[in-house]
Amino acid sequence: MHVHDLAYLRSGDKGDVSNVAVMARNADAYALLEDALVPERILQHLDGLVSGPVVVHALPNLHAFEVVMHGALGGGATRTLRFDETGKSMGAVLSRMAVDT
């Protein structure tokens, strides 16, 4: 199973920080994601893309998480050499992280 099976994701940017909103599809998925969205695992999945640190904020009222990834966009939209300058696809990339069940 992947994060994608449990949540909808959308990412945005501020400077070199990528901000991924992870919105669990239901309460059970939220519980699974609470265990799965660990900064070390996220950094491992995104090795070579994100240098970190990564901070995860849980929002139980919305069954959602804010995953804040520093050093994530190759220097930020205005200086990155990546095609995806603002990291709009970072949510999709994170959504492919495996989740143990």
Next chain:
Amino acid sequence: MSSTATNPCRLGAGTGYWGDMVDPALELLEHGELDAMGFDLLAELSVAALQRARLRNPEKGHIPDTAGIFAQCLPPARRNGVTIVTNAGGANPQAAARAIAGVACEQGDAELRLGVIEGDDLTERLDAIRRSGWRFTNMDTGEEDVDSIADQIVAAHAYLGCDGVIEALGGGADVVVGGRLADSALYSGPLMHHYGWTPQSCTDAQRGAALTVGHLLECGGASSGGMTSQWRESEEPWRIGYPLAEVADDGSAVITKLPGSGGIVNEWTIKEQMLYEVHDPRDYRLPDGVVDLSGVTVTELEKNRMLVAGMSAGPPPELLKVQIGYEDGFIGEGRVLLPWPDAFEKAEWCERFVRRRLEYLNVNVREIQLDHVGRNTLAGPSAPGATGDRDINEIELRVAVRTDTRAEAELARRTIVHLATAGPVGTAVNLPPPVRKVIALWPTLVPRDQVDVRVAVLRADEVVSHARA
């Protein structure tokens, strides 16, 4: 903008960025029974880029499309009494005001009252503020030495809150134009004016509603079917309806869109935008308050009609965010397409060609990016799958190089072009985009009392005659 507290304030989303579609705004202005609409036209980098335009020509530095957008939007806005608030001023609010005033006068609307907000531009004041002992520490990197980029600084602008917007509307403005107004201030300003609130005096619930609703509207269609996981469910997305907020004075709001318009407003589109670029959801810092989303609820009332409640925000922070833009080298980039057979091996050959030729030409490559479009451009090393499929139909190799000088970036760009004739047989190359200058960003903070916000409200014909004088 006179109303009683029992009438909800109706806010429509205009544009979410420079270049956005305008037809959803026109529909809302005509049929939305709106009190106000915001036009956000600035991204993080925009003001620095516009400052460079202003340095080349003092009449520029505002959003170039300002006149075009207002030529379309002023007639329905004026017909229906809708206030417009925009940050089209970019690095030159006066120039934007002249552009809008010119359009109004051409349309026979010389009495249009224009509010102009200035004071966000700190470019000329950085030194003085630093001499007072303030350090412009980089919020992202922790670097304290802004001197290290002093020679490269292009612009420095503070993000302004909605105080100036409220003052301009209180002075009778029909259109308010500023520079680096925070995106949400384009909506929280007219909302607070509607109810007689101010960021300093209102309750946490009222402030929370103003800032959260502003955030839900500031990206145009991004809460009504744009940038959404609900792309399959969105109805007739080619004629998307932009979001419309009905904000009650108890601090709750309904987010909807015009009946019959395309797009979608549901639990997911609202959550997606509410959490967009927020970072810490209990400490989302805006110039007008610190938003806490931990008590928010999102409830569907009916199709395309969502109730958002439990919004909250603490008082305005003492420090304002400042974005310093500085020049930081050049980027040359380009792409080539390699055909079957052996497309992958050809791509590797081209990568080697580029690296070795740049060495041979003594180009000081500060950074290089090599992507296989369709395989790893977005996911990078996290992309699964074989790298050596020898029978793949084609591979697009994308090369991007950052250098200190324009001449070196030009050499890098040329090297990619040269693959057309020096590369493997069958290599397809189109002319790459021009070399571009990098403006890097140094995000920092400044004490609020160092930012002197100035507001003027003038009739359109006065603005035009001042410009001629």
